[in-house]
Amino acid sequence: MSKGPELIITEKDNAARRIADILSGESAEAERVNGVNVYKWGGKRCIGLSGHVVGVDFPPEYNDWRDVEPVELIGAPIDKHPTQENIVAALRRLSRNARRVVIATDYDREGELIGKEAYELVREVNDSVPVDRVRFSSITDREVTEAFENPDELDFDLAAAGEARQIIDLVWGAALTRFLSLSARQLGDDFISVGRVQGPTLKLIVDREREIDAFDPEDYWELFADLQKDAESFEAQYFYLDEDGNEAERVWDGDDAEKAYETLRGAEAATVTSVRRRTRTDDPPAPFNTTQFIRAAGSIGYSAQRAMSIAEDLYTAGYMTYPRTDNTVYPEDLDPRELLDAFTANRTFGDDAQSLLEREEIEPTAGDNKTTDHPPIHPTGELPSRADLTEDEWEVYELVVRRFFATVAESAEWEHLRVVADAAGLSLKANGKRLVKEGYHAVYPYFNSSESFVPDVEEGEELAVTDTEMEAKQTQPPRRYGQSRLIETMEQMGIGTKATRHDVIQKLYDRNYIESDPPRPTRLARAVVEASEEFAELIVSEEMTAQLEADMQAITRGEATLDDVTEESREMLEDVFEGLMESGEEVGKHLQKSLKADKTVGQCPESDHDLVIRKSRRGSYFIGCDGYPDCTYTLPLPSTGKPLILEESCEEHDLSHVKMLAGRKTFVHGCPLCKAEEADEEEDLVIGACPECGEEHGGELAIKRLRSGSRLVGCTRYPDCDYSLPLPRRGDIEVTDEDCEEHDLPKIRITYEDSDREPWDLGCPICNYREYQAEQVDGSQLESVTGIGEKTAEKLKAAGVEDVPSLKEAEPDALADLMDGVGPDTVRKWQTSAD
């Protein structure tokens, strides 16, 4: 019998550390095995995986898209191979002589599969060690201790359900993706993908766009009157009873509206015919799960992707709980008073926490999803100081704290007052609401709690009509899905998971299927959905997931096997391919046409081809003639952002306007030909002699605008003399009267006409460039490397790496070993990007 350690395996490092702390009574110590954290105490070791450390894929001989027919993938074998080599190696090393192994991965289906993958890795090197499974839904003293006192066995059926999903997703996704990409000859980075989750999500967006396109607006009118009691005036709206006896405000006939308005205008007073008061309780919201968190963060301006990334950072830093959860019910272990106590001394939250603690009984709200995965998102008792966080991080942190506050706060109360009055036979109504008890709104200001005023009036009272108005309106098409609405809808449809839904949306952006925010589908997206609807309907239908869920349930219950389910699915895909292969050429043409339409700006003014958006080898965008190389006509595009073709076009040149998408710096470029002509008209402005060739050849320095839109100070003898100085990309350049004594050049000032940014006195362009270069020597600073921020730089310094040169010299594995949460690959990435 081996005397080796007992090995505990968790799904992630963070969980490993916390479980080790609980089980060891905080005595566990961290050591590094193969660059992976291992927590050690007594005869025990605890290691965290990084989710799936093995992946499924086809064998390498199926890698070449052109050599293998997509249909062949349906029956191709599927391998499992390590994707996190260092973790797998560490796991093998530790399990070789383990006396017992305990799988402590997350308590959900995917966690069971990850546990089974770990189990198989253990078995490869140790065929006799006993392997147990523990399950707990939150990492608290009580739950963890209890789980380890009552170990269970791995549920192989549940894991097999997860494996079936892996296989089906791979086979359908890979075969169809390759088919569509090959048919449209899109083989580079711009392949055309479909999948069980991205398919229906994309169809959701495309369907909404179809509704918008098909929408036929209808005219209607609404009538309003200002009523006055004493000095208080309020607005009331005209309504009538429709055929069904329901109240209606919209008047659909113009003549009717005009007639009613005539009457209303003639009325001098209105008599109150009914007054109704009622109080409504407004209960505080449920705890955050991922979807609701993303939604709330969205309402304060964060994209789903950004919100999750900040949440991830706050979680890793220990300030809030795990951000990926379906659960909206706090675990019993959570003591709201204790958690509130942690906030009482805080400058921002102290008063609110104190006032909440004054409640006699604290009963947190609960949502509808009680799951075993993780607790709802809430702050931990460990508080950051405001200076520890960036502004965005703080804003998101505050949201999470305040949501927790709201869930333990009192209900609010509203008083609604509805008044109906009669003016010359026309009915008018006004709805007022007053917040009579602030309740949770006092600690959670993210919901709208604005009041609308209607004075206290009584039945029979006469009110003066002080003003009347008729508004002509039109019915509006349905609104596009925003990112958070999309994620909510995906959740309702049962597609994707809490951890992947935001990634799926990002993927649609990456594939050029959607653009802008709220996302709009491209022509390509429409074509992909159309082709799928015709030949592979299941891949754009939520039914595929519903069916898969049912099959997985069956496997979990032991009523079906993995083979049954995957075999049936493969047969269905075979059928799909029969239809698809017959029409491959047609599908390809349709996709290609859409791809081209997404890029076309208009007609080339010098040939009868189209002008399309192209990307240069260096990665910058420009507009070029599709007839290249016969026609070499080009137009420049700004170098910041990704071009988006707008619907509106230039009246003079009949070219589409272009918008440059660059996050917050997004701007409309307009007609590319107009822009190019403007740039050509600007004459180079001479500001002095060229220091390089001025004396000898009379070269002069001038402010020049390049066709790319960038500006510089350059020699007029270019290209014979290439002396140049850079100028900032943004802002208007102003040449001042003041001269630089040293270089005899005028000082330059940059002004920002379209923003409130303060002007920037750049000064003499030569002095400015010298200063700039002096700063650049500090490219030796670690922070100048992409991926290294302030905190990482500190960690690197602690590991003995002071600057970029020493980072480049470092041995990746050795350095990774010295740094928490940094792998050798990351170090290599830094090294290459430092070049």
Added chain:
DNA sequence: GCAAGGTC
């Protein structure tokens, strides 16, 4: 180089 699912 394909998917979706973990995690960073």
